[in-house]
Amino acid sequence: MAEIFVSMRNLNFLLYEVLNTESLCTLPYFSDHDRDIFDMILETGLALASEELYPALASMDKKAPVLESGSVRVSPVVRELLQACGEGGWIGAGASFQHGGQQLPDTLLSAVRLILGAANYSASVYPVLSTGAAQLICSFGSQELIDAYVPNMFAGLWQGTMAMTEPHAGSSLTDLKTRATPTKRGYYLLAGQKIFISCGEHDGVENVVNLMLARIEGAPAGVKGISLFVVPKLRPTTGSGLEPNDVVCTGIYHKLGYRGAPITQLEMGEHSDCRAWLVGEENHGLRYMFQMMNEARVGVGLGATAIATAAYYASLEYTKERHQGRPIMAKEPTAPQVPIIEHADVKRMLLFQRAVVEGSLSLIMYCSKLIDQVHAGPEEGRERHALLLDFLTPIAKTYPSEMGILAVSTGLQCLGGYGYCDEFPLEQYYRDARIHPIHEGTTGIQGMDLLGRKVTMKNGAAFKLFLGKVQQSIENAKKHEALQAECTQLSDALVQLQNVTGELLNLAAAGKTDLFLADATLYLEYVGIITMAWQWLLQATVAEAALANCDDEADKNFYLGKRTTCHYFFRYELPKCSALATRLLQTDGLTVKMDVGLFED
């Protein structure tokens, strides 16, 4: 096992030097906190990750969950972890004091989630799922529902899930069929089937609380007829007991990676006794779910970044220790071999990983701060922050997910044949990382979300806000000599982005929606690269300012490393935008027009 899976130095840089997270403590909602508290929380999170999660990384992969008589047996680590997270207050950490939480900023909690995810992504998912589900009940559920479910979820005794997908309704939620029949007893009777439900059943907890989408009988067709329900595996009885709720786990999936967490198939209402309690109002379910889903999508980007982070440090460690070959310019064949990190191509591979990992993390943390500002910032700025967050969410979900896979693959490549073997963790990271472009909305869905919705929403207000923010960062960076070329490059990229976007919007205006959205995924990739360039410029600007007054050798190295990685991104990655722009401007509809029959042999 590699010794390091995360860099606290980099996290501190982003938290305190780039994002000035302490400033959130001036907001009334976060006023009980300060830097000392943040530091202690990070330290405790790192201890939990290092001592409990990281040692179980390989074993949870090798001994995947097993379904036995309707119950899913998971690693004993899961129960211990949920107990520790529950007792420690981690699951409800972001919730309000009123709901038993600690009102901690999402910016800080994202850093903690990164640490836990880098140590063991599968294990880290269990508490995070409970957090999301419980917060959904807190936001939209009745006080009765909150009292009945949230305390046990925050305590780590009950698992929370999000149950949306059905066999015939994956990306297309409009086709959901799970049916809810009203009763006169305050609950609905539910019948249907859900698939791909993370942690929908396991023996690490006493109960599972599914936040489930279903259609009430007689509801309008499509997404406007979907409601949200609490559907527990065991329902509370009038006393303090629990009784089965006619929810059965009928299968678990055997996956490529991310094997430590069970992905289940649930059957509800086989005996017509599955009770479901409505959350909020009828037919508003998708809107409620998507409030959480948007933050969950940033969370997916975070998970992808976490795995790629661990892979980067594992490969970095290996390249420092593995001696192979001699410098290209060395003439003496008997000279000692050098660590492979000395070779230019290996440095390129490490720089690529670092550019993806630290750029992605920078964006995720930026989004987390926006989440805090939307929830607790001054009223007058909330709409602006929400708009920018809306725009960035598909990018924050997708860039780390798609590029994280390439980063991990490059990390694996650094180890050569050893990277392909399970003696090193890279092959597991490679498998674990593959889920992220798929779950919580595929990359294709994210592309359509960005181009079809986010770019055009409110007459392009979110897009203009994004352009303004990038432009502002360019202005701030201009005072640093080392970043002049980057400022020019990013300015040019912004001009090109506006041209490309304008051309695509013309298609939409002309009613050619199919052509407009045909290459939405490419557009997402294109904007993703520009967004990363922006995040690297932000980081490099802070690093340049710090370098001006830096005496400490280690700090100087860190900041120079930031500068070099920023240069790397602008010289190796940003130029890829030109090719993408070329294709996006062609708008010939090759994929739209192609007859599916042409795929035959």
Next chain:
Amino acid sequence: MKIVVLIKRVPDTASVFQINDAQDGIDTSRLKFVMGPYDEHAVQEAVNLKVAKDGEIVVVTLGGPDAKDKLLTALAMGADRAVLITGDGVDSLGHRGIAEALAAIVREESADIVFAGKQAVDDDGSQIPERIAEILGWSHASVITRFSLDGATATVDREIEGGQLTLEVPLPAIFTTEKGINKPAYPKLPNIMKAKKKPMDETSLESLRLSATDLCNKVSIGQMSLPRQERLTRILEGDNNTQVAELVRILKEDEKAL
């Protein structure tokens, strides 16, 4: 019951250590500092005892302002109050001086029980708690792996070579903890947030009526160096006789093993 826990802020042993320019100590500028790992067990044992028998836990350390963050960690783990001995002369104290200062606090607090880690992991001195017991004239049991209390008598186990010793120790007494006595709990978030609101007092050698001059370290470090870690593999060239001769020379002259 008053329980005093002695802790020390020490470098994380996972850090990369470098010798300072004067070669008389380690360069601390880039090190990450933690609470002594054995001290964490001491704090946890005090918390366990408090849960079982009630009482007050006072955590104490000695050092500069940087030491406060580790006192804060102990408060987050469940200690009630903290005392930092700081100010002029503290840095120059030797083991005897440190023991005198800590003993003064233990006396001032009228403690019934003192817990401390069996050793700090920086200089591995393993003598401060023992010296305090001697100064106070108290009973003492070191390297304990189990602790229980019945009235004014503690029963403790300590590992010995090839076996285990069970001791009955009358209070007041000092105990040093070994790993295995408990599993330190991770500080809970509500306790982390409460920690800063708990009292943390500062005192000085002068306030404790101790003389820094009298108690300053009389031992000086001549030189400090890192263990050799470079790869020592050498491939000897030539015929067998030449190789053997060279091997003998290396063992005698370079390694001084013969």
